[in-house]
Amino acid sequence: MAQRGKGPRPTSKRRSGRPGGRPVGRPQKATARDWIGGARLRTLTLGVVPVVLGTAVAYVDGGYDLGIALLCLAVALFLQIGVNYSNDYSDGVRGTDRYRVGPARLTGSGRARPRTVLTVALTFFGLAAVAGVVIVVLTGLWWLLAVGAAAILAAWFYTGGKRPYGYNALGEVFVFVFFGLVAVLGTEFVQIHHVTLNAWAAAVAAGLFACAVLMVNNIRDIDEDRLAGKRTLAVVLGSRAARTLYVLFLVLPYVVLVWFVVLYFRTGYTYFTLLLALPAAIIGATSSRPRELITALQLSSFSALAYGIVLGIALALQP
Template sequence: MGRTAASPTARPVTAADWIGAARLRTLPLAVAPVVIGTGAAILVGDVFHWVLALACLAVAVSLQIGVNFANDYSDGVRGTDAHRVGPARLTASGRVRPRAVLLAAIAFFGIAALVGLAVTVRTQQWWFVIVGLVCIVAAWFYTGGKRPYGYNALGEVFVFVFFGLVATLGTTWVQAMALPQEAWFGAVAAGLLACAVLLANNLRDIEQDARVGKRTLSVVIGRRWTQVLFTAFVLLAFAISWYLAFFYPVAWLASLALLAAGPAILIVWTYRTPRELITALALTSLTSLAYAGFLFWAFVA
């Protein structure tokens, strides 16, 4: 299926529409691993390399926004988003030319590449170039290309690896040139919470995705197991913080993030309409940011 043609009476696209398409509610998933990774780096080196930390943040956020625009483009031209429940996408609405959305994705991938190259030059870790290329290629083929792996139940693998392990461990290595076990624990936790957000998103779209042949993990395992997996991912992340709290007592405060995670779990299990899951998604995303902040505090205290 192709994209929907724009209605001659459709309202003009505004800056707010573009900002909405960037899906700001997902940005905590890019910020959280950088916060955790920076905390682990300070734990090792007892120094805050704020310029490198900000550079890592710029790379992570740019990649996240690039992925969001790339998904908007790829899903839109396939017709996958024609009847989605969540906020309208630019491409699927027909109000923006697909090429413009594609260029937006390329622009943000380009920003991530340039900042990443600057970090590479600064640290002389030239193998970062390969890591960066892999990240961008993986981001594109999540929903792009002839056989996107996001359409074959592998989206959670991508999110866990790149928005959990790579983002967190890469941030720590850039600043400390070491990977303490605290960084690994934090990376796993960040990845689990990011996967939980994706599960909430895919649970919301499960019926539409099944109709158009988009085989997300939720489509493959069904609604009930998605609810179970979502809950397990969230609780496992908190179990990691409880373990770390025996060595870094401030980590107990990460449990306060359950004030957002608890309602998200409740919504996932009791929702009556798919639209309710948008709230669960936002709460889980907020959980990841609060969790990361408390873990950072625990590491530097």
């Protein structure tokens, strides 16, 4: 007769709030470097570029307001950081990061408590909201509160909630709309109170760059996302089609640039940023190594930043 307490015990299913259950052993506590990494600084260009372009086209189309522009930049950066921490939290508690082979995430690695990561995400969303409210008060455009609320909700439901649209091949739609159209058009509108064709062209370019950065990131994670049941657009299309679309996302802003070159000759200097975009496109289209795809992501991000800065300066220097 077996003694009580001896032998194998039956297992029971428990939700741990961590990907794939509780991590083996005791994970190290997140350091300041881990938290900075969680902000994913290389993606912050997605917030900078539309504000630079929106302010530049506002300047050539009727004037600009530096204070309002800086507040727009704060909204964009705080929102982007909030999205990054929100994704870390949501992917971690869903178990998506269980299959991750890239840099460890705060929640998925167990280095930070899910609630702490969520609190940080909500804090940055709150900071974005405060900066947005200041813009509304200064401009008197109270209806913009609805736009700001929509942006924060869209940021949260990208990977949060019961049915995140980022898990259903709609991530690129989100970044194109909010980090392209809304960000650029909104930046111009709060400064000169109307939207121009220049702003629409710049918004499309910024949105396409944002889609390129997201796509190459998802190409890197395509196998892991497929295993985790995360249906990104890259997973739905497959590797070959996703790579083709990534190249299109990265090259089409230079087609849009023709609009500005025809109107403002000096903006042609922006084509020099192809020196960053073309290597990114080649790597993203041909490489399957995660490290090289990270390089493509970084080059894509820097291409977007260089494009925005050079085009913005060229517009500002028009006679």
